[in-house]
Amino acid sequence: MTKSTTEALLALRNVIDELLGENGCPWDKEQTPQTLCDYLLEETYELVDAIRSGSVIDVREEMGDVAFLILFISSLYEKEGFTLADSMQENAAKMIRRHPHVFGELDIQNVEEVWANWEKIKRTEKQSDAEDKPKGTFDSLPKGLPSLLKAYRLNSKAARVGFTWNSDADVEKQYHAEWKEFQDALASGDTEAITSEFGDVLFTLVELGRRKGIKANTALDGTNLKFLDRFEKMEALSHERGMTFSDLSFEEMDALWDEVKKQSS
The missing domain is CATH 1.10.287 (Helix Hairpins)
Structure with a gap:
């Protein structure tokens, strides 16, 4: 029987509690939120790859891996006085606050107005810790974005x-x-x-x-994947014909590229 989301989250949390418990895994018990950052990035990229590949099975698996790490990190932060439930409740309240055209009576006509109002609300939500003034436009932009x-x-x-x-x-x-x-x-x-x-x-x-x-990042990723697919097919085609790909001239490689391109068009 398929479990509810709540039951599944609880089951996954129980697994984490066992891993971090007295008889748990030595590696897991050594981890901190900081040491898990790279794993979170890697698993998130794997989830993005799965989504873009169109493989529902892979998306299902990778989404579970990301959820595991979120729960893992949240469990470690409980020592700091907050839980994942706190984060989720705060996020729900934030989304309601930033969508007054859905949860309130604000009249919004188009997407551009949605974004403009979003930024206006966002700038007035938080005050700078160092100075008593609204947060800057780019203050929330992650420094590590590609x-x-x-x-x-x-x-x-x-x-x-x-x-x-x-x-x-x-x-x-x-x-x-x-x-x-x-x-x-x-x-x-x-x-x-x-x-x-x-x-x-x-x-x-x-x-x-x-x-x-x-979105430039998405567009270029699609082009990268297309190039990789065609290049691998070029190599396979040259192998089938008894040729060493690296020994081919550019003109010969280009002819293979055109042939593969026609096959995939």
Whole structure:
């Protein structure tokens, strides 16, 4: 019989209690919230991979691994005076507070208004510990986000407070300007300038994609997977034909690439 979510969480928590108990696992008992951070990141990436692969079976497994680590970490923090239930209750209250158009009487017309109001509420929720003033726009942005995802979030948050170009055409114009500056830097041979200008090109392109409803990190991940799949098929095809892939010329590899591309299109 399928257990309820509450029963399943309790069963998983009981497993963790045994692992951390007197006769539990020596490795688990040595762990701290800090030592589990890398495992949480790894399992979260594995969950994302499973979701993007479309494999429901893998999603089910990886979601359990992430849930295990969340419960594990929360159990360790109970010594600090709070439980997972406290976190969940606080989150429920926060979501209700940040959705007055659902749980209150605020009239919201579109998604842009939802995000603008979200940021407004968020900025007034917490006061800085060091200074008695609202939190900054980017204070809650995790420092360890992957760069493409961070660029998307920076542009998104800036747009929510009104700091963005007026139109997509303006962003495209800025992109072409950044590309020209990158080309100038290449001509100069200044390595530092080249790197800086290339970063500006990417940052502007991320914003252009965002305005088109495209998340750069997701789009590039899809392209990476497509490239990997085609490359592996190229290697397999060369092996089937008795050729050593690494000995092939670029022209021969490119011919294999076109052949694989036609097969997958």
